[in-house]
Amino acid sequence: MQQQEKPPWWKTDFGPPYFKDLMHPVLKKNYGKWAYHEVIRPGVIKRVAESGDVVYVVRFGTPRLISIYTIRELCDIADKYCDGYLRWTSRHNVEFILTDESKIDDLIKEVEEKVGFPCGGTWDTPRGKYGLTNIIHTQGWIHCHTPAIDASGIVKAIMDELYEYFVDMKLPGLCRISLACCANMCGAVHASDISIVGIHRTPPLVDDDAVRRMCELPSTAAACPTAAIKVKAKEKTLEVDGEKCMYCGNCYTMCPGMPLFDPENDGAAILCAGKVSDARHPPELSKVVVPWVPNEPPRWPTLVEKVKSIFMAWANNAKKHERMVEFIERIGWERFFDLAGLEFSWHLIDDFRVPPFMYASYRVGTQFRW
Amino acid sequence: MAEITYTEEDKQKVLEKLDQKTWKIKDLAKVLRMNKKVVQKIVMDLIEEGKAAYWSSGSTTYYATPRYIEEYERRRAEG
Amino acid sequence: MSETPLLDQIPDGPWPSFVKEIKKTAEMQDKAVAEGKEIKMPGSARALLKQIEISYKDKKTHWKHGGIVSVVGYGGGVIGRYSDLEDIVPEVHHFHTIRVNMPTGWFYSTKALRQLMDVWEKWGSGITNFHGSTGDIILLGTRSEYLQPCFEDMMKLDPPFDIGGSGSDLRTPSACMGPALCEFACYDTLQVCYDITMEYQNELHRPMWPYKFKFKFSGCPNDCVAAKARADCAVIGTWKDEIQIDQDAVKEYAEWMDIEEEVVKLCPTGAISYDAEKKEIKIDNSNCVRCMHCINKMPKALKPGKERGATVLIGAKAPFVEGAIIGWVAVPFIPADELFDRLCEMAEKIWEWWDDIGKFRERVGELIWRRGIGEFLNVIGQEADVRMIKHPRTNPFMFFKEEELVQSEVVKKLKEKGIKWRSFEYEEEEI
Numbered sequence A: 001m002q003q004q005e006k007p008p009w010w011k012t013d014f015g016p017p018y019f020k021d022l023m024h025p026v027l028k029k030n031y032g033k034w035a036y037h038e039v040i041r042p043g044v045i046k047r048v049a050e051s052g053d054v055v056y057v058v059r060f061g062t063p064r065l066i067s068i069y070t071i072r073e074l075c076d077i078a079d080k081y082c083d084g085y086l087r088w089t090s091r092h093n094v095e096f097i098l099t100d101e102s103k104i105d106d107l108i109k110e111v112e113e114k115v116g117f118p119c120g121g122t123w124d125t126p127r128g129k130y131g132l133t134n135i136i137h138t139q140g141w142i143h144c145h146t147p148a149i150d151a152s153g154i155v156k157a158i159m160d161e162l163y164e165y166f167v168d169m170k171l172p173g174l175c176r177i178s179l180a181c182c183a184n185m186c187g188a189v190h191a192s193d194i195s196i197v198g199i200h201r202t203p204p205l206v207d208d209d210a211v212r213r214m215c216e217l218p219s220t221a222a223a224c225p226t227a228a229i230k231v232k233a234k235e236k237t238l239e240v241d242g243e244k245c246m247y248c249g250n251c252y253t254m255c256p257g258m259p260l261f262d263p264e265n266d267g268a269a270i271l272c273a274g275k276v277s278d279a280r281h282p283p284e285l286s287k288v289v290v291p292w293v294p295n296e297p298p299r300w301p302t303l304v305e306k307v308k309s310i311f312m313a314w315a316n317n318a319k320k321h322e323r324m325v326e327f328i329e330r331i332g333w334e335r336f337f338d339l340a341g342l343e344f345s346w347h348l349i350d351d352f353r354v355p356p357f358m359y360a361s362y363r364v365g366t367q368f369r370w
Numbered sequence B: 001m002a003e004i005t006y007t008e009e010d011k012q013k014v015l016e017k018l019d020q021k022t023w024k025i026k027d028l029a030k031v032l033r034m035n036k037k038v039v040q041k042i043v044m045d046l047i048e049e050g051k052a053a054y055w056s057s058g059s060t061t062y063y064a065t066p067r068y069i070e071e072y073e074r075r076r077a078e079g
Numbered sequence C: 001m002s003e004t005p006l007l008d009q010i011p012d013g014p015w016p017s018f019v020k021e022i023k024k025t026a027e028m029q030d031k032a033v034a035e036g037k038e039i040k041m042p043g044s045a046r047a048l049l050k051q052i053e054i055s056y057k058d059k060k061t062h063w064k065h066g067g068i069v070s071v072v073g074y075g076g077g078v079i080g081r082y083s084d085l086e087d088i089v090p091e092v093h094h095f096h097t098i099r100v101n102m103p104t105g106w107f108y109s110t111k112a113l114r115q116l117m118d119v120w121e122k123w124g125s126g127i128t129n130f131h132g133s134t135g136d137i138i139l140l141g142t143r144s145e146y147l148q149p150c151f152e153d154m155m156k157l158d159p160p161f162d163i164g165g166s167g168s169d170l171r172t173p174s175a176c177m178g179p180a181l182c183e184f185a186c187y188d189t190l191q192v193c194y195d196i197t198m199e200y201q202n203e204l205h206r207p208m209w210p211y212k213f214k215f216k217f218s219g220c221p222n223d224c225v226a227a228k229a230r231a232d233c234a235v236i237g238t239w240k241d242e243i244q245i246d247q248d249a250v251k252e253y254a255e256w257m258d259i260e261e262e263v264v265k266l267c268p269t270g271a272i273s274y275d276a277e278k279k280e281i282k283i284d285n286s287n288c289v290r291c292m293h294c295i296n297k298m299p300k301a302l303k304p305g306k307e308r309g310a311t312v313l314i315g316a317k318a319p320f321v322e323g324a325i326i327g328w329v330a331v332p333f334i335p336a337d338e339l340f341d342r343l344c345e346m347a348e349k350i351w352e353w354w355d356d357i358g359k360f361r362e363r364v365g366e367l368i369w370r371r372g373i374g375e376f377l378n379v380i381g382q383e384a385d386v387r388m389i390k391h392p393r394t395n396p397f398m399f400f401k402e403e404e405l406v407q408s409e410v411v412k413k414l415k416e417k418g419i420k421w422r423s424f425e426y427e428e429e430e431i
């Protein structure tokens, strides 16, 4: 495409719309001047500004995958109740901002009945009553090419099971659940109270014909992070070293002739006891506590049961405000495996190339004295 | 920063390579025994002129000619 | 008999169902077609459902990667996809995703949102993700030839929507809602994030680096956008001076809260004391580590100090290849009003260094490990600070710079023999 004459409306590099232009006037007015907040009931946060202005933020869980027709319904509701403004949170929840307290019930009723999204996902730290928020997750079988598990279907199955904790606030502390459908971990779920990660357990099965037809041999070999791929120049195909491969799927990305799927061996690992906030305990990575569960669509009963038992072991035994990692550090891993009914196996002892030793002494998080 | 300059001949060499497969700048520079910054500038200019284009693995980006990419994508789509 | 017996089981249970969303799209799409609306991907939502049903049966994905990247002039923002079931579901044989740069903080007017949905009704599947985990709006599924006209329609909107990042570029930066709604924000997360996004439009749209680079902005150590775990450069609000206390509000909390048990005892450093008689708290700010616990507990009574700014953590990433890491402290404190300038200055130095010597698919954090923290601090012009570590090193295998040595006879002779010392300056690699 040579440079052609561009039409007058043509532009590039203009970036996102300016956020203040899309913000309710009362938020613009009190920008940076909020005084305090209170959670007045599950899903409803009252925010009071220094000016005395009050807004009610009403939060609803969504499935993340949303139809444009549903978004139009949400817009209709925002027009009716919120002067035409709404926002999403960082965890796939949608929020309506009301200035009139008396409209809260009608708003909730309308969203729940018309759209089917439940109100909740909040926590009241002052009172020590915590609700579960939405599961942050990736694409799975809906759109990605390297997943070892589906994402949306598992999230749905888990949230159905833990629904009562979303719409209420009866947990001892914050609990963040995240899911990534392969070890690339697009959602970067490695620092959550509970994370579910799709894992492949078999190297790519090279389809020589497809490789010859579709692939660039050197680029495919070069894409492997562990140098597990050899070019067989004479046969014009590729060979995988099963001892080096760690099933990341990079080669399949480069070359459709390198599928790494085995429906019977792909599945999920479950990790727990990570966090990102610095509150009390500094940030931590999650640790693997279940090495593998199989794919069982459409409802993944084994996976759901394991997640639930980890969740309940914490929910039933943690002290007020304690997150998973604080809880386990207090009671010890041996007790935790007992309480959650999990089996410890040799897979859970780290034998992967550990991160550089020096990293252990670096300060992660922001806990400082001045 | 000094202006990066190159010859028409260098540009031609880069273009030839780009028509053969998808490249990373670093490899292209190595194969052509040219400075990486010069190769990067040439590729950017070629993209600007529409003679080169991007190809992406989702997480990383490669470069080739539009002709090559079109052909490559057609093969991938058909399987 | 239903065509999708497995997916039909999904709407069971109270949580909102993605299957319902796809089915609804399919029905409405058919209706829109029947009404004579211009729909470029008719039947695509129904076909998607069919393909996912097959995935549920086969227990595997049926997508192949495509390398198609974007629109004229851009090198990122589109994820290419082809179905490997083209005979069965031709409608989604090409099903590329467009990443759209969301308004910072995910604030929308219905007017802006409706316009964008109209564009996607015409050019795509009508299915979206609000939002992808980087924060972009994800428009899920269209054909290569519709990418350009779809973007052109997005340009013409009021306000227009631009495309986000993908590939080896600056990924779409994201921020917590900060000052728009939260009293804890220690700097203007939204404005800084927006300004960085605008400053580096070229880096966002035209991938040229060894790999991706992410910025995320949280207004306080609660880190509501999980920047510490996900961003190469995480900017986390904090403060240096004293926590502001409103003792009257403490008294209100004392009415019903067990301050001793839930605030004092849970402070990680024991920095708080409570006078139960006077119902007042005292904080030893020299021992406070700004963790936010007490402030979270008593938002009405406690506020971060007045000397506000941010800490920059560097290097967070997911497991591939060296294992997962959480970002570590690179700059302990930047005052709020200097933040944008200092971040730009730092980012540009890092990018130049990384672009120059970074290996293919090496994130900045990994490069720092490979080259050493000494060189990194030189690159960004940052003095070492005890706040960068949990504890000093446990081994004595240190490097000293040549000029730090006593210029002894031995040193002189070593030099004569041509011994070289590590410089900690990086030099451009010769080819």
Ligand code: HEM
Pocket: A037, A088, A089, A090, A091, A092, A093, A121, A125, A133, A134, A174, A176, A276, A277, A279, C105, C175, C176, C177, C178, C181, C182, C184, C222, C223, C224, C225, C295, C296, C297
């Ligand atoms: C009482 C203290 C806290 C307040 C006032 C608070 C405030 C907020 C606000 C205003 C949001 C919406 C942000 C946005 O969507 O951009 C939010 C969301 C979030 N916050 Fe906090 N935060 C608090 C404590 C924490 C802590 C300790 C964590 C630690 C993990 C945390 C993690 C999150 C997460 C993950 C979200 C996503 C919300 C969702 O579920 O959709 N927050 N918080």
Ligand code: HEM
Pocket: A137, A138, A139, A143, A144, A145, A184, A185, A186, A187, A188, A250, A253, B057, B058, B059, C079, C097, C131, C132, C133, C134, C135, C230, C317, C318, C319, C320
């Ligand atoms: C070699 C490693 C990786 C590869 C090959 C890869 C590939 C991909 C691909 C193909 C997608 C598109 C999924 C789709 O829409 O179909 C994607 C999405 C994404 N990637 Fe990665 N990725 C890698 C690592 C990472 C890492 C380490 C992160 C984060 C730190 C990340 C963050 C994301 C995010 C946030 C998305 C959007 C996912 C969503 O919300 O659905 N990726 N990645």
Ligand code: SF4
Pocket: A138, A139, A140, A144, A145, A146, A147, A148, A180, A181, A182, A183, A184, A185, A186, A187
């Ligand atoms: S986590 Fe893996 S499978 Fe899932 S969207 Fe990311 S790259 Fe694809």
Ligand code: SF4
Pocket: A203, A204, A223, A224, A225, A226, A227, A228, A229, A240, A244, A245, A246, A247, A248, A249, A250, A251, A252, A260
């Ligand atoms: S799956 Fe990953 S590690 Fe295994 S051969 Fe392919 S690129 Fe290499």
Ligand code: SF4
Pocket: C176, C177, C178, C182, C183, C184, C185, C186, C218, C219, C220, C221, C222, C223, C224, C225
């Ligand atoms: S990170 Fe801090 S400032 Fe930002 S929304 Fe969360 S609590 Fe508020």
Ligand code: SF4
Pocket: A280, C266, C267, C268, C269, C270, C271, C272, C283, C287, C288, C289, C290, C291, C292, C293, C294, C295
């Ligand atoms: S912010 Fe954390 S460390 Fe500081 S006084 Fe409060 S609880 Fe203690």
